[in-house]
Amino acid sequence: MSLTIAVPKGTLLDESRRRLANAGLRLPEDVGRRLVLDDPESGARFLLLRPSDVPTYVEFGAADCGVVGADVLWETERSVSELADLNFGYCRLVVAGPRASGFHQGRPLPTFCRVASKFVRSAESYFAERDLPVQIIPLHGSVEISPVVGLADLIVDLVATGRTLAEHDLVIVDEIAPSTARFVVNPVRFRAKYEEVTALLERLQCDV
Amino acid sequence: MRLPAGTRDWLPEELAAKRALEASLRGVFAHFGYREAATPSFERFDVIEAGLGKALGEESFRFTDRRGTTMALRPEMTTPIARLVSTRLRGAPMPLRLCYIAPVYRYEEPQEGRMREFTQAGVELIGNGSVEADVEIMLSALEALDAAGLPDAHIDVNHAAIVDAVLREVGLEPHEARVVKGLLGRRNLVALRAFCAAHGTPSVQVLPELALLRGGEEVLERLLRYVPHPRVDGGIARLRAILARAASISMGHRIAIDFALLRDFEYYTGLVFEAYVPELGFSLLGGGRYDGLLGNFGFQAPAVGWTVGVERLLIALERRGGIPAAEDAAAQYLVAGDDRVARALRERGARVLRALGGSEEATLLAEARVRAIPRIVVAGICIEVLDGSRCPVEEVLAAGARDGLA
Numbered sequence: 001m002s003l004t005i006a007v008p009k010g011t012l013l014d015e016s017r018r019r020l021a022n023a024g025l026r027l028p029e030d031v032g033r034r035l036v037l038d039d040p041e042s043g044a045r046f047l048l049l050r051p052s053d054v055p056t057y058v059e060f061g062a063a064d065c066g067v068v069g070a071d072v073l074w075e076t077e078r079s080v081s082e083l084a085d086l087n088f089g090y091c092r093l094v095v096a097g098p099r100a101s102g103f104h105q106g107r108p109l110p111t112f113c114r115v116a117s118k119f120v121r122s123a124e125s126y127f128a129e130r131d132l133p134v135q136i137i138p139l140h141g142s143v144e145i146s147p148v149v150g151l152a153d154l155i156v157d158l159v160a161t162g163r164t165l166a167e168h169d170l171v172i173v174d175e176i177a178p179s180t181a182r183f184v185v186n187p188v189r190f191r192a193k194y195e196e197v198t199a200l201l202e203r204l205q206c207d208v
Numbered sequence: 209m210r211l212p213a214g215t216r217d218w219l220p221e222e223l224a225a226k227r228a229l230e231a232s233l234r235g236v237f238a239h240f241g242y243r244e245a246a247t248p249s250f251e252r253f254d255v256i257e258a259g260l261g262k263a264l265g266e267e268s269f270r271f272t273d274r275r276g277t278t279m280a281l282r283p284e285m286t287t288p289i290a291r292l293v294s295t296r297l298r299g300a301p302m303p304l305r306l307c308y309i310a311p312v313y314r315y316e317e318p319q320e321g322r323m324r325e326f327t328q329a330g331v332e333l334i335g336n337g338s339v340e341a342d343v344e345i346m347l348s349a350l351e352a353l354d355a356a357g358l359p360d361a362h363i364d365v366n367h368a369a370i371v372d373a374v375l376r377e378v379g380l381e382p383h384e385a386r387v388v389k390g391l392l393g394r395r396n397l398v399a400l401r402a403f404c405a406a407h408g409t410p411s412v413q414v415l416p417e418l419a420l421l422r423g424g425e426e427v428l429e430r431l432l433r434y435v436p437h438p439r440v441d442g443g444i445a446r447l448r449a450i451l452a453r454a455a456s457i458s459m460g461h462r463i464a465i466d467f468a469l470l471r472d473f474e475y476y477t478g479l480v481f482e483a484y485v486p487e488l489g490f491s492l493l494g495g496g497r498y499d500g501l502l503g504n505f506g507f508q509a510p511a512v513g514w515t516v517g518v519e520r521l522l523i524a525l526e527r528r529g530g531i532p533a534a535e536d537a538a539a540q541y542l543v544a545g546d547d548r549v550a551r552a553l554r555e556r557g558a559r560v561l562r563a564l565g566g567s568e569e570a571t572l573l574a575e576a577r578v579r580a581i582p583r584i585v586v587a588g589i590c591i592e593v594l595d596g597s598r599c600p601v602e603e604v605l606a607a608g609a610r611d612g613l614a
Contacts, residue, residue, distance in 0.1 A: 061489020081394060082397060084398065182398060188488065188491055190395065191464065192362070194422050
């Protein structure tokens with residue numbers, strides 16, 4: 001029995017490929033437009049997916065396991081087992097606002113302020129925990145322009161270097177949580193393919 | 209005209225497959241001496257809550273009657289059975305062996321294998337706390353999966369008391385143990401490692417390794433190595449007994465110990481187990497020992513049982529190219545004209561469709577072909593649809609009296 005592994009396209013792809021290679025699984029460098037790739041040597045099958053789809057494939061068992069950012073796990077709330085922090089793809093989920101707003105210097109947030117985000121659930125629970133009624137504005141990209149053009153008062157977004165924030169004259173108001181890549185597995189496949197999954201887990205963790 | 213989310217209709221062929229599966233489960237229940245009981249579809253909410261606790265009570269569909277009493281559609285069958293036994297069967301000779309096949313209702317996000325109305329089949333062995341009872345329950349679960357057509361289904365087992373003892377032994381306070389059990393059950397190693405790092409005590413650092421522990425009897429030895437003097441002997445002895453009995457009937461290879469297996473329901477106190485097949489991403493069957501549950505209804509009695517999702521079994525069977533053929537319910541004769549002929553055939557056990565559109569032979573043959581009926585009867589003559597051969601219907605009736613027509 002060999003493993004079907006969900007791999008996120010985008011920023012985590014290159015490092016995922018390197019970690020998998022160290023674990024003896026070869027995901028080709030040039031994948032072209034293919035989304036399903038087999039490694040004949042190890043027998044592993046890779047599914048190249050949108051990062052936010054990785055937990056879904058794993059929960060349903062279409063993939064046995066996968067690599068995915070913690071931020072995606074918080075947002076999708078799929079029941080998958082988080083077996084390891086792979087310690088790469090470090091970024092932070094933050095609340096940010098325009099420098100001129102003064103929110104970062106302690107000026108209280110207005111009630112019902114407008115918060116634009118791709119991370120709707122994380123944003124909702126952050127403000128709910130603080131008993132602050134806000135209006136969440138779901139967006140799918142370019143969130144950082146929303147305060148500039150007057151769509152939102154605040155954003156909740158991932159920050160890696162902080163350059164994008166700076167370019168739009170935004171500053172961090174609060175850090176919600178740091179995020180890194182995680183190795184996740186379908187809870188039943190953990191049992192059904194115990195030897196394969198734990199062997200891969202061990203080899204992925206060796207490399208830090 | 210839309211169905212409520214998470215519900216479904218059953219077309220005749222679909223229902224035939226479900227009924228055939230239920231019949232094979234009932235066969236296993238009968239072979240083990242379990243008798244079927246039924247309870248109402250809804251209960252007073254306080255009954256459901258007494259059995260399941262707050263969290264799962266939240267998943268129930270609730271409504272109020274005209275007096276304002278809160279009711280709930282039953283989200284599972286173990287609690288209603290516990291109520292039934294504590295009230296009306298407490299004087300019955302123990303142990304009681306009861307089974308059920310019944311729809312249950314949960315308010316959760318519908319997805320494959322998770323509907324808002326689904327069918328549970330299961331057994332409850334009440335009034336006996338022995339190892340033998342645990343073994344009987346485990347083996348009946350394996351037999352049921354075999355009978356359902358999944359002889360390669362595997363079962364993972366654990367013992368709630370072992371986990372509780374280990375968590376006490378490594379020095380966790382009850383509220384910390386609850387958190388850790390939540391993380392163990394979801395096998396969230398990342399959060400578990402963070403918890404252990406924050407806790408700091410050297411003894412708790414074994415927990416992440418325990419969360420990955422799974423296998424045969426050797427797992428119990430390793431457990432004792434990790435946690436030198438746990439008060440876990442009873443649980444370990446039970447798991448050993450179960451593995452030994454399963455091995456004695458060549459089912460040992462289908463059972464593994466998984467230290468992180470913890471069922472959702474709060475009521476489990478001892479053995480817990482779950483069954484799965486490799487190609488499905490969710491478990492099919494689950495169960496365990498719940499010695500405290502009946503006490504919630506004022507009747508102290510140990511109990512152990514399991515339940516299986518009938519629709520989940522059907523999904524597993526469909527993925528393998530179909531349900532074992534349901535007993536063929538298609539009609540065998542299309543009869544025109546004489547009502548006495550139709551009646552005589554039915555009396556001999558045949559499935560007979562009465563032609564309602566006249567008695568012209570060509571029309572009847574056409575209808576028989578559409579409905580896949582092998583024979584038509586018209587004007588006293590029985591005609592084979594396939595080759596057109598014919599004989600007087602009296603001959604068929606006479607032969608039917610001899611060999612049952614089938």
